[in-house]
Amino acid sequence: MAKKKSLKRNTWILYTVLSWIGGEIIGVIVGFAIFDKTNIISIMLMGIAGAIGGYFIIKHQLDKIPDNVDDDINKITANDLSP
Numbered sequence: 001m002a003k004k005k006s007l008k009r010n011t012w013i014l015y016t017v018l019s020w021i022g023g024e025i026i027g028v029i030v031g032f033a034i035f036d037k038t039n040i041i042s043i044m045l046m047g048i049a050g051a052i053g054g055y056f057i058i059k060h061q062l063d064k065i066p067d068n069v070d071d072d073i074n075k076i077t078a079n080d081l082s083p
Helices: 009-034 040-064
Strands: none
16 A cells, blocks of 8 residues: 555555554553453453554554555646647
């Protein structure tokens, strides 16, 4: 999607990876706050939910940026249309 919007692809990959890791850490912290420390499965599920949430936040930010549309149609003049 970043390439279609004429943005640096590697930058958005880095943002996605960092938001995934950050979301997972936040999810685990929230999981520890909500669940008992012996309930590891629930804590891991909260971590995965946070990671997926981080991914969707970055995807939403990238979706808000308009596509880079080729404006060749607007460059056509009357001289280009004559045979």
